[in-house]
Amino acid sequence: MSQEANNTEPKLIGLMAQFDDPDSLLAACEKVRKAGYTKTDAYTPFPLHGIDEALGIKPTILPWIVLMLGIMGGFAGLGLQYITNADWYPFIISAKPVWSLPANIPVIFELVILHAAFAVFIGMLFLNKLPTFSNPLFRVPEFARATDDKFFLTIDVNDEKYKPNKTRDLLDGLIGQTDVIEVFEDPSPAELPKIIKFVGIGVAVVALVPPLLLWRAYYQTSTVPRINPIRDMDVQLRGDTQTVSPVFADGRTMRPRIPGTVARGEWVDPIMLTGIVPETGEQNVLFLQDEEATEEGTKKPAEEENPADDKPAEEKPADEKPEADKPMAEAKPAQDKPADANPADAKPAEGEAPAQPEEPEPNWVKIAPINVTRATLERGRNRYNIYCSVCHGLAGDGDGLVSQRALQLEQPTWIPPTNLHTDYLLTQPDGKIYNTITHGIRKMKGYGDQIPAEDRWAIVTYVRALQKTRTGTPEEIPAVEMKELEIKGQ
């Protein structure tokens, strides 16, 4: 077969005129362009000014490609930073907003440059139809001198104007032309040898193995440590909990808070947290620190200084080891029970009473400092039913299931929980009820650790609502509701 192919006449693909000097080439190019040929090209050993115009080569569109890709790169940079910094991983650095343009401009700029550079490089290759491994012109021996001292002009046979003899005559008639050469198609087979194909496919398959292994390693469990080529942050130097730090003298890895400070961004209205209207700025800070300490379960040294803490301070030891002490705490509450039952006497009996002379009653918030809506009340009811109703009862009468059972078993140390409808509680300011929920009272444990401040306030408002069910008057019912009730009653 290949023998036959070699015997056939090779196909003519173009005519090539050779020149000795650039001026003749330029003149020839002019002439050929004026004759209407478009599929032409010129080859010179050095850049020749005016050859583009002479051949009628249009300005390249490369600048547009570069501009478009540059702009795209800019938007890519912008989007990348928006998604990563402002959306996926909002992290405040140097107190700058998560989405701040000045910080993003260097990256945008660099990506514009990167994209533009790639656009120039790849666009140039693409527009020049590179990479081309061979060109039929290379088979013409004379053409080697195109890099030395000869100038060439070619006309493609596929040109619309191409007529075998006419074109030949045109080239022959060019001034300064020294030779006209016919360029034939390369007759050697264009297909890749089979061996290269097989080797190529083989290499491609083998090259897929490592990434596949990696992929498998990432998505499978294993009993041996995994090979981790991209470590990201899997392994890092950090102080884990319950380990000793060699860095600090006290050996702690978790650094305790510096006394007298409140962490940035953790400022919450102390009224909201404590239910006490503070009188001084220092009190504010103390409240917050105390709150933090309670929530983290760590012990605050400053606690005793807190005037608002007189009551909870007694309960604190119990809070510290809640799990272990629970049965104890439940067993213990005995002596306070009678006091609770008669709230009028309760206060003096309470151990808080002795504290009173030295520490005046804190400035309790009269009304819960939250926006009370239907949703708040619903939330309050929900939380109340979970945390409070077991002892205080669903209606707040102090007849929760735990209490009933304890009485049934005649537990000697059991004190029935407070009835929420007593005058003592009716006259208490909201802040004090809140404080009781937070820090506990007598044998009731503090719920500050378990219930977020907002929910504690919601419980307070719900308790108020419960109380209204006993103290409310018909006038307080909105007209609409009243009507509904009347309808139901009928």
Add this chain to the structure above:
Amino acid sequence: MTDDESIRLNPAWQSVRLVAMAVGVLALLLAMGIGMTQETSSYFFHSYLTSFVYFLSISLGALFFVPIHHLTRAGWSVVVRRVAELLSQNLIPMAILFLVILFPVLFGSHTLFEWNDPAKWEVGSAEYDQLIAHKSGYLNSIFFTIRAIIYFGTWICIARYFFLNSLAQDGNGDKQITLKLQKWSSLAVVLFALTVTFASFDWLMSLDPHWFSTIFGVYFFAGSALSFFAFMTVVIFLLQQDGKMANIVTKEHYHDLGKYTFGFTLFWGYIAFSQFLLIWYANIPEETGWYLRRQENGWAIVAIMLIFGHFFIPFFGVMSRHIRRNKYILTGWAVFILVMHYVDLYYIVMPQVAHGTAAPNFGLIDVCCIVGIGGLYISSLIWFATDKPLVPVKDPRLSESLALQNH
């Protein structure tokens, strides 16, 4: 070619010179008159400084261009080099105009430069300013004057040296002169860089003596070089409209001038942003105060004007090859850039009026200062150009420049 009328200024320009000079002097007197009758002369001095630095920066750009041309053995720019040389000669009248700023400082005025107030460095005085006192070793009227003399001395020496040698070559065609100038241009560039940096610190940055910016000299240089290329484009355009250098400066040269304009537009934006970004990010009070003042009292609008007018709009404006090769459009952009360069300097200087409490208030004094200094600048430019060929006629690279082709 030396006697060719097409490379010499028309005699008609001599009357322009006289008119420009008369208008310039009158405008300056008017500005001074209004300025001095005001409650404080602070506004006048700041406005004068703005216009002064504006024209100074154009000449400084020229002073940068000429040695760089020699240093790089540039071929393309030979035909436009004489215009740059002429522009750099204007540093001589600028030195005289600087006396309006220098004398008050020397005689103890502190309307312009706060640091010149002795109360600021007297320990125990109510006005005592520790930072200014600390800097008083550098920022004091005597050393300030000495430095100003050094700056202008250096600049005028460089400008005259390159200009006179170039003129000498016009006569004798000695190729050794080109080599000699190339040799000295390296030193000239170094001296230029140092003097311009410190001059910008002295005359612009020390308006707010509390401010630090190590990149400010580069920022000022970027604006200078850009405005110089824009101004040279306009000058050459006007000369061509007058029938001069008709076949000497071609669109290829405009293309190259446009490339420089484009490049320095980007450079200015890059430097201006570099200065801003570092100060913004570090958020150190003594640095941010300067920008803070320029974001209040209506200056934010000027800042935004600069971002777009001094960077984005001209950047895309002169990006295209087709625009750069069209001298009419390129000159239009050059004029736009020159306007924005004034806005830039206005933004640097004017917020310091009355030591940093002023709002933008462009008015008659500013116009008079621009017209005044501009008139004198143009008139002296014509004076320097009179009777001299507008291209270096015997430069060995002239033919290369004449045959310039862009790829």
